[in-house]
Amino acid sequence: MQPSEMFVGSIDQGTTSTRFLIFNRDGEPVASHQVEFGQIYPHPGWHEHDPLELVSSVETCIAGAVQTFESLGHARASIACVGITNQRETTVVWDHKTGEPLHNAIVWTDTRSQAIVSELKARPGASHLQSLCGLPLSTYSSATKLLWMLAHVPKVKEAFDRGTLAFGTVDAWLVYRLNGGAAANVFVSDSTNASRTMFVNLEKLQYDDALLDFFGIKGKIHLPRIVPSSDPEAYGVIASGVLAHVPIMGCLGDQSSALVGQKGFSPGMAKNTYGTGCFLLYNVGEKPVISKHGLLATVAYDFGGKPVYALEGSIAVAGSGVKFLQNNLSFFQDSEEVNDLALTVEDNGGCVFVTAFSGLFAPYWIDDAKGTIFGITQYTQKGHIARATLEATCFQTKAILDAMEKDSGKALSELAVDGGMSNSDLAMQTQADLISIPVYRPQMRETTALGAAIAAGLAVGMWRNFAELRDINRAGGAVFEPQITREESAANFGKWEKAVRMSRGWTGPDSSPNKDGDRNLDAEIKSISHDTQFNNMTKTTTNGTTTAPNESRGVGILKAVPRQNTSPLVSELVTSGGLGTTLKVKTRTAANGDADRNRDWDFSPAKTPLISVSGDLDEADEEDLFLELRKVEILQKLKKLRKLKLNYF
Numbered sequence: 167m168q169p170s171e172m173f174v175g176s177i178d179q180g181t182t183s184t185r186f187l188i189f190n191r192d193g194e195p196v197a198s199h200q201v202e203f204g205q206i207y208p209h210p211g212w213h214e215h216d217p218l219e220l221v222s223s224v225e226t227c228i229a230g231a232v233q234t235f236e237s238l239g240h241a242r243a244s245i246a247c248v249g250i251t252n253q254r255e256t257t258v259v260w261d262h263k264t265g266e267p268l269h270n271a272i273v274w275t276d277t278r279s280q281a282i283v284s285e286l287k288a289r290p291g292a293s294h295l296q297s298l299c300g301l302p303l304s305t306y307s308s309a310t311k312l313l314w315m316l317a318h319v320p321k322v323k324e325a326f327d328r329g330t331l332a333f334g335t336v337d338a339w340l341v342y343r344l345n346g347g348a349a350a351n352v353f354v355s356d357s358t359n360a361s362r363t364m365f366v367n368l369e370k371l372q373y374d375d376a377l378l379d380f381f382g383i384k385g386k387i388h389l390p391r392i393v394p395s396s397d398p399e400a401y402g403v404i405a406s407g408v409l410a411h412v413p414i415m416g417c418l419g420d421q422s423s424a425l426v427g428q429k430g431f432s433p434g435m436a437k438n439t440y441g442t443g444c445f446l447l448y449n450v451g452e453k454p455v456i457s458k459h460g461l462l463a464t465v466a467y468d469f470g471g472k473p474v475y476a477l478e479g480s481i482a483v484a485g486s487g488v489k490f491l492q493n494n495l496s497f498f499q500d501s502e503e504v505n506d507l508a509l510t511v512e513d514n515g516g517c518v519f520v521t522a523f524s525g526l527f528a529p530y531w532i533d534d535a536k537g538t539i540f541g542i543t544q545y546t547q548k549g550h551i552a553r554a555t556l557e558a559t560c561f562q563t564k565a566i567l568d569a570m571e572k573d574s575g576k577a578l579s580e581l582a583v584d585g586g587m588s589n590s591d592l593a594m595q596t597q598a599d600l601i602s603i604p605v606y607r608p609q610m611r612e613t614t615a616l617g618a619a620i621a622a623g624l625a626v627g628m629w630r631n632f633a634e635l636r637d638i639n640r641a642g643g644a645v646f647e648p649q650i651t652r653e654e655s656a657a658n659f660g661k662w663e664k665a666v667r668m669s670r671g672w673t674g675p676d677s678s679p680n681k682d683g684d685r686n687l688d689a690e691i692k693s694i695s696h697d698t699q700f701n702n703m704t705k706t707t708t709n710g711t712t713t714a715p716n717e718s719r720g721v722g723i724l725k726a727v728p729r730q731n732t733s734p735l736v737s738e739l740v741t742s743g744g745l746g747t748t749l750k751v752k753t754r755t756a757a758n759g760d761a762d763r764n765r766d767w768d769f770s771p772a773k774t775p776l777i778s779v780s781g782d783l784d785e786a787d788e789e790d791l792f793l794e795l796r797k798v799e800i801l802q803k804l805k806k807l808r809k810l811k812l813n814y815f
């Protein structure tokens with residue numbers, strides 16, 4: 167078949183719906199089919215999918231789109247191959263022998279592993295994970311979801327003990343099942359998906375023994391082989407249905423796929439996809455960049471040569487906020503109505519909605535926040551809440567762009583967008599206003615599906631190189647220019663940042679006001695935990711002398727200096743005396759020896775009111791410790807102590 171006669175199918179398995187699109191060589195979708203599937207919310211903060219329903223939704227979409235394709239006069243045989251793109255991190259476990267799932271998939275938004283995350287953060291080696299795999303420890307990654315299942319689902323633990331437990335992200339599960347399951351046993355995952363598990367070394371794109379060891383699964387679980395995102399052999403062939411025998415040749419996590427679909431092939435190019443969540447990926451070239459400002463390092467795409475990496479800003483709630491207004495609050499019947507509802511009012515009327523349904527992801531990583539609406543009065547209408555919902559994603563995008571600029575040293579000149587919520591003109595205008603650069607929205611917004619089609623199409627020779635993709639989806643886009651000043655934008659953003667600070671700690675211990683004014687201190691502690699970076703820390707000995715951190719031993723008081731040195735309560739907190747008790751932090755010698763000593767903190771403030779630190783501390787140790795102490799729970803302990811005292815042995 168000549169490349170010009172070929173079509174390529176693309177399975178787009180998203181968080182709320184599945185689609186199958188068939189693209190021609192001009193990158194135009196000629197036929198498609200989409201279905202929504204069940205969202206299972208067993209408890210607050212839990213979110214599951216039925217793995218078998220995910221597979222059947224794919225099969226339904228393939229059948230529906232192929233039927234349309236044929237009704238348009240095309241031959242099924244002209245579909246040369248299929249690509250897959252999928253929701254990332256969502257964790258599926260099945261029995262390697264039978265191919266049957268052992269539990270519902272735990273979706274990327276699910277926060278049930280919060281306690282596991284806290285426990286893992288206190289383990290030796292925790293502070294080094296991000297430099298290996300690019301991801302912070304959080305409820306978001308697959309690893310903590312898997313550990314939750316091992317701890318709480320007997321069937322999963324039994325399979326683990328028997329040695330028959332298979333783990334995969336959605337791509338691996340779909341490829342496995344579409345190939346026929348256990349009989350064919352095609353068990354692979356592409357690098358962009360595999361790198362979201364926390365099990366993979368980001369530079370080598372292979373499982374990392376230190377990471378597997380850390381999570382306690384080394385050699386005990388069946389993991390998919392990691393393969394390039396575009397490969398004519400690795401992904402096997404569809405075993406049954408209307409596309410039986412058609413090969414699968416490409417696979418990309420959906421956010422990587424959208425970057426490819428937007429043709430973000432050069433370093434410095436970025437895209438922001440407003441789907442269920444919202445994800446900004448910035449191409450950084452052939453070396454990963456480990457963020458210092460709350461972003462993730464991830465694989466942009468891996469087409470067989472050198473992999474290309476991206477900095478990623480992940481926002482947990484975007485379109486799902488719109489769905490919440492629709493399904494939970496009955497504000498409207500269809501997502502697209504949010505735009506008109508928001509336009510019934512001139513502005514947000516003073517409302518700020520921190521849509522922290524899953525805590526807040528990048529760049530904040532606050533797992534003890536929950537969704538909170540600030541500024542409600544008798545004046546508030548549905549329209550204000552609708553606006554505040556759209557604005558929440560735009561504010562977080564602004565925070566991510568600021569962080570990205572700090573990490574990369576470069577500012578974006580334009581933001582390319584796509585995904586369901588990008589259909590809202592108001593949301594995109596708001597976005598341009600808040601980030602003070604133009605927002606470009608292509609005419610064809612199925613860029614996620616297009617990315618997987620490109621990955622597969624490159625493998626089959628439908629396109630030979632990136633140059634041949636140049637004209638795809640170039641015409642007819644819309645540009646949203648900023649319409650407010652930078653000062654107005656900064657004022658709006660300041661309000662958002664305040665709301666973020668105030669949403670912290672909701673799932674932490676409750677506290678009530680008392681006559682000592684604890685309530686004010688509580689609020690201040692929350693803001694300290696956010697505002698204070700603790701990297702200007704000084705250590706003051708009991709006689710008041712300030713010393714370099716690694717010089718002294720004996721008893722000392724660590725003094726946290728706020729970033730702009732403006733919060734008087736910080737010094738009150740550390741110097742005003744109080745109960746004189748100390749909290750206890752034990753350091754453990756890391757398994758891999760001296761280099762790691764004292765860098766991990768094992769403490770349980772609930773059990774002991776004493777912090778003591780054994781061994782030598784260098785500056786990095788103290789910084790690590792204080793990152794831990796930023797946790798609101800700990801700071802609330804400090805509130806009682808009014809002083810933090812560290813014992814050095």
Ligand SMILES: Nc1ncnc2c1ncn2[C@@H]1O[C@H](COP(=O)(O)OP(=O)(O)O)[C@@H](O)[C@H]1O
Binds near residue numbers: 489586
């Ligand atoms: N016109 C619209 N305005 C605002 N939000 C929309 C609109 N159309 C769809 N959405 C939102 O976009 C999301 C679906 O986008 P999509 O890119 O298909 O996401 P996913 O791949 O995560 O399933 C839904 O959460 C929906 O509420």
Ligand SMILES: O=P(O)(O)OC[C@H](O)CO
Binds near residue numbers: 254441
């Ligand atoms: O379903 P989406 O499009 O919001 O994407 C989900 C992401 O892949 C989660 O990391």
